[in-house]
Amino acid sequence: MLKRSLIVFVLCGYTLFAAGPFVWAALLSFRTTSEIQLDHYALPSPFHWEKYPDAWFNSNYGTYFLNSLEVVLAAVFILTFVGAMAAHCLARYKFRWNRAIYFVLFSTIIFPPQITIISLFQVLVNYGLYNSKVGLVLVYVAIQLPLTIYILEGFFARIPADLFEAARMDGFSDWMIFWKIAFPIALPAVSTTIILNFILLWNEFLFAVVLITDEASRTLPLGIQRFIGDTQEDIGMIATGLMIAMIPVIVVYGFFSEKLIQGMTAGAVK
């Protein structure tokens, strides 16, 4: 009984720790900045629902949101398929330099993004991709691909080779074996990378702020930054913007979370 109470107590504490900032930001999103300055922790009274359409239409959040959606979905789509194919290839096929390629890919994870940002900036300028969403998508794919391959390679390597051989005897080509056998079996791990990449890229700020200056191409993190001035911050609108930004992440997480848990526990319960 004591043990159970302790567990409940710890879980309540953790929930407060994890959900507290979210609830607070949600409450702030319904209050104006002047109300917030009077009392940081008060409940909304009245609820300023109008702040959401105001942010969406008047503060250009709609454009930022759609830009983020375009860039992140395109990047995650490419990452998922290119990453899965590369991981399957590295995990399944024996060829010269297999491990060397894997090592080179994986070793890029250790570099902090600041190291590459200046050269990336120059490369994008040279190729006419600076200030374009296509350029940002390519950069996002490049920075997240090693981690994606790393996660997926481990999973693909655990798929028994007998399955592929059975499929070969059933008459399937390597290409079809990947799509009909390997990819569906790896879905838990693929979901993990989808969530991970989506959340990381949805919140990505550093590359976006350096590589995008055009108002029409800004992504959500840059849009939220606009409410932070040199001398004052529009806390109320920042909170509203944050809530708008969080919705897709929650939707994606809700959609893939079951697969994510399967991915994280795969092998452990086998």
Added chain:
Amino acid sequence: MAIVKLDKLTKLYSSGHPPAADNVSLTIQDGEFMVLLGPSGCGKTTTLRMIAGLESISGGELSIDGQKVNDKPAKDRDIAMVFQSYALYPHMSVKDNLAFGLRRRKVPREEIERRVGEACRVLGLVPYLARKPHALSGGQRQRVALGRAIVREPKVFLFDEPLSNLDAALRVSTRTEIAALHRRLGATMIYVTHDQVEAMTLGTRICIMSGGRVMQVGPPLEVYQRPVNTFVAGFLGNPPMNLIPARVESGGAAPVVQIGDTVLAIPTGRVGTLAAGSVVTFGIRPESLSLDPRPGAAPGARLSGTAEQIEALGAETILTVRIDGQADRIADRVIARIAGDAGGIALGQPCTLSLDLNEAHLFDGAGMAVRP
């Protein structure tokens, strides 16, 4: 018709290493159940995988029904294989697992339904059609794997140690099912195992392999009763054949051999001619030894020693005896399989074993059987 012919089939993984399969020559007749038997690393699975098309062939020729298939892809050889790990697609239901290969081969839908339905009825899988493999027991998974091979209606079935992941009881029942399946389908089947009970009970013929080479091919009882060399003699049988170093005292068609202090006269016609003084290996199966001296047995057909281990199994007793006058070496012990109990013999007690020399074998210095 499906005759599978292996002509000096060789598999070399890397130069400098001995071949995994070395000049394997074997003809598997139409409808035959051929068992490839041998210890781990003997090349039996490599040979099977070459037949399946999952492994390239380094040398020799493989033909099915007279047609060379060395370079034919696995899918075009009309062969189905049951894997040791079952290799069921985990994301598909039992029905989809069975139908997957047929859909790929563009078999008409009604025909797929018929074949899958029939295989499920035969294998008792009808209640599990909608289940995924993880919701099945080991035995059910094995039956799905069998079903997947059956629905293909291939020329040749290959089995790669299909029972090794099952528990002992299930292994016996599945073995019976496979035997029944072979009788029903009358198809050519090639079965790899290291379990000699499976080999003896299932095989029309057994091919015993060691070090990538074929040691002996023949019907189960023939390879058991007439092993061609000491490897086959020692590998088949549980406990294995007793192989004891001996020396030929007087040669001829009925040689007399000496083991330690004991002199044994081999009956005429049992073995081939040997010169006096030859060093040989005397072989005798544990069941050809008995504790009580046989009435009327020649005095030479006895071995005396000390009981070193007694394993009472109920219906029989496995008795290990160290032979008198021999150095303390493993090869100088004999194992006897005695019906019932050990007749009151205790550990460390002297005992005399009677040998049925009509069942004795002699192997020459190279380990090859000396045949009449």
